[in-house]
Amino acid sequence: NGQQMYRELKEQGYTGSDQPIVRFLAQFRQEKDERLFKQADPSQATPIQAPPKRPPTALQVAHWITFKREQRLDWQQSYLDQRGSQDAQIAQTYQLMEEFTTMLREREGERLDEWLDHVEKQGVSELQSFAQGLKKDYDAVKAGLTLKWSDGQTEGQVNRLKFLKRQMYGRGGFQLRRLRVLHRTETRRRKLSALKEAC
Numbered sequence: 001n002g003q004q005m006y007r008e009l010k011e012q013g014y015t016g017s018d019q020p021i022v023r024f025l026a027q028f029r030q031e032k033d034e035r036l037f038k039q040a041d042p043s044q045a046t047p048i049q050a051p052p053k054r055p056p057t058a059l060q061v062a063h064w065i066t067f068k069r070e071q072r073l074d075w076q077q078s079y080l081d082q083r084g085s086q087d088a089q090i091a092q093t094y095q096l097m098e099e100f101t102t103m104l105r106e107r108e109g110e111r112l113d114e115w116l117d118h119v120e121k122q123g124v125s126e127l128q129s130f131a132q133g134l135k136k137d138y139d140a141v142k143a144g145l146t147l148k149w150s151d152g153q154t155e156g157q158v159n160r161l162k163f164l165k166r167q168m169y170g171r172g173g174f175q176l177r178r179l180r181v182l183h184r185t186e187t188r189r190r191k192l193s194a195l196k197e198a199c
Contacts, residue, residue, distance in 0.1 A: 006022075065097045092124070093124050096122065103115060107147075108146075112141065116134065164180050
């Protein structure tokens with residue numbers, strides 16, 4: 001079955017469409033679509049060309065920039081380096097975003113003012129807009145980049161509760177939401193304990 005083979009190939013990393021696989025398998029079927037396979041002669045088979053790879057989206061590239069250099073795959077790093085070598089503005093933006101993610105990761109809030117100055121001088125409107133947003137809430141941003149305390153755990157729980165509420169389209173009362181939260185927490189606890197026992 002061509003679709004089954006396509007699903008298996010996709011699990012192994014194939015990124016193309018299913019059409020080349022379907023065409024390739026069609027040449028092995030006997031006439032009148034009996035779905036019986038005939039013996040293939042590899043010397044007679046025509047090579048199938050994979051469709052050209054699509055370039056990564058802007059969102060994917062932005063995601064790669066947030067990785068540490070050693071976490072990026074070789075081809076991701078070479079793609080970023082190649083784009084930076086083709087355009088000076090891309091290289092500057094890439095460098096500034098790497099500096100910001102490092103500042104965020106390493107809690108180097110004392111470098112924030114210097115980074116904001118660099119963004120102002122560079123002149124990329126998207127980064128300048130981002131910097132303006134940071135300046136509006138400067139004290140909180142600086143504290144978030146410097147202090148070890150965070151309300152990330154609280155925000156994550158609030159987002160999880162909002163997600164559960166949205167799943168019920170506003171029809172679930174407090175008791176039902178409470179039961180769903182408790183059920184989900186218990187399910188997660190069981191999975192974690194099963195994983196610990198397996199290890």
